[in-house]
Amino acid sequence: MKKHQGYESQDSNGKFVTKDLKEKIQHGDKQFRMSVYKTYVPSFSNLVLYSHWNEELEFLIIEEGSAQFYIGQEKIKISSGDVLIIPPNMLHSASRVDQGEIVFYAVLVHYNFLSSFENDIIQSKYVSSLFLQQRQYPSVIPKDKDSQMGLFSVLKEIIHVYWNKPAGYELKIKAMLFDILFRLEVCAKDIDTGMGRARGSHHSLLAIKLLAFIQENYSKRISLNDMANQVNMNPSYFCRFVKKQFDLTPLELLNQHRLLEAVNLLETSDKKVVEISNLTGFSNVNRFTETFKKAYGYTPTHYRNNILDCSCKYLGGTC
Missing domain, CATH: 1.10.10.60 (Homeodomain-like)
Structure with a gap:
């Protein structure tokens, strides 16, 4: 497996995780606590993503192939075009389900990136409750359901802006992340049937x-x-x-x-x-x-x- 934009390669000796399996890598920096990664898994690699957890909220999109993800106690198969939402501090891993190459992108967002000094309704009702897992959204938004939400396209735009870094890109990324939360809030309840929530x-x-x-x-x-x-x-x-x-x-x-x-x-x-x-x-x-x-x-x-x-x-x- 090969990962780009600073993301670690497949870990098998504790180099990138602590003894309790927390990911060691800091995503972003203190001034900009989010990051984007691309992962490429060749066809001869059985393991897609090793077991670990991190503090960040993670949005993951599959561009090619399919994989079986394990999030908490949930087992979820995702394929090209699907969007996966991994809550903070939740153990997760993935394995392949068929032959072929797999390409996926991950957008990781720290609590501090979305939070504000003022404990207003946005902070208390949406940001804090989400990171404390008091507010949950479906674990996966399938491609056919995303047609009404457009999360995949917004995440692709975040990835593009992050890597190209035009003037004011920080503002654009933060605005798009809040837009994702808005879309989830408006649409998630209507498409929640049978999709599961990460639990456990x-x-x-x-x-x-x-x-x-x-x-x-x-x-x-x-x-x-x-x-x-x-x-x-x-x-x-x-x-x-x-x-x-x-x-x-x-x-x-x-x-x-x-x-x-x-x-x-x-x-x-x-x-x-x-x-x-x-x-x-x-x-x-x-x-x-x-x-x-x-x-x-x-x-x-x-x-x-x-x-x-x-x-x-x-x-x-x-x-």
């Missing part, structure tokens, strides 16, 4: 705790009970919790993180496959190879020797 702050915190434990201990032998104990659940309920939160079994969740670590080592080191297998917590190299091939369609050796050679395709070169 408590479960999101438990998921963050679990993922932090996996991130710290993936190289060790971890049992089902070990993971369940981290969130004070019995194993049976824990399995249902993980399935609902991530659409994976606990073992699949653990192996997903181990595979991300393995891919990172394959890409950035000359360590042998058997050594990488040991470093990422797999019981033996055969198990590692089997799990890797099931997830990526290639053995670790083939991935290193052949697939990585084609990464130049999405870095601007040719294979």
Whole structure:
């Protein structure tokens, strides 16, 4: 996966997230607390977006392809033309649902960017309540429903203005963001049926705790009970919790993180496959190879020797 305009590449070693999975990158600066990013996911990358959370309100639009997003306890499939709204402080991630390249843009907005010194009705009724999650909008605005709202086109204009920075662009961006909130306020209730709202702050915190434990201990032998104990659940309920939160079994969740670590080592080191297998917590190299091939369609050796050679395709070169 390649990301532009300052957004981090796929993280597999904690470089861009803290132990509790909060994103480390500051979006914008103290004078202008918003930012825009473009993400390109090549066809051979299974993971679209790693699990993390950030303080900002996030608007995301899909330009090409489709992906399965997990926001809190919600599982949402979005495709080209759809608009996704991710509340502040909500754990979220994404995976692919079919083959092909995926391109999406993210607009992240900090509370301080929209807030004012005066606690007027705009501040209290709309801005503060939105960031405190007391005011919620649908998690996704599908392309066919957006025809009456026009959010996709406004977000595209924000992206254009942000990157081109004409005179007074700061005013334009702030005005367009308030325009988005106005459109949501006017139209969201009419198109809310069946669209869902991001929910599950408590479960999101438990998921963050679990993922932090996996991130710290993936190289060790971890049992089902070990993971369940981290969130004070019995194993049976824990399995249902993980399935609902991530659409994976606990073992699949653990192996997903181990595979991300393995891919990172394959890409950035000359360590042998058997050594990488040991470093990422797999019981033996055969198990590692089997799990890797099931997830990526290639053995670790083939991935290193052949697939990585084609990464130049999405870095601007040719294979």
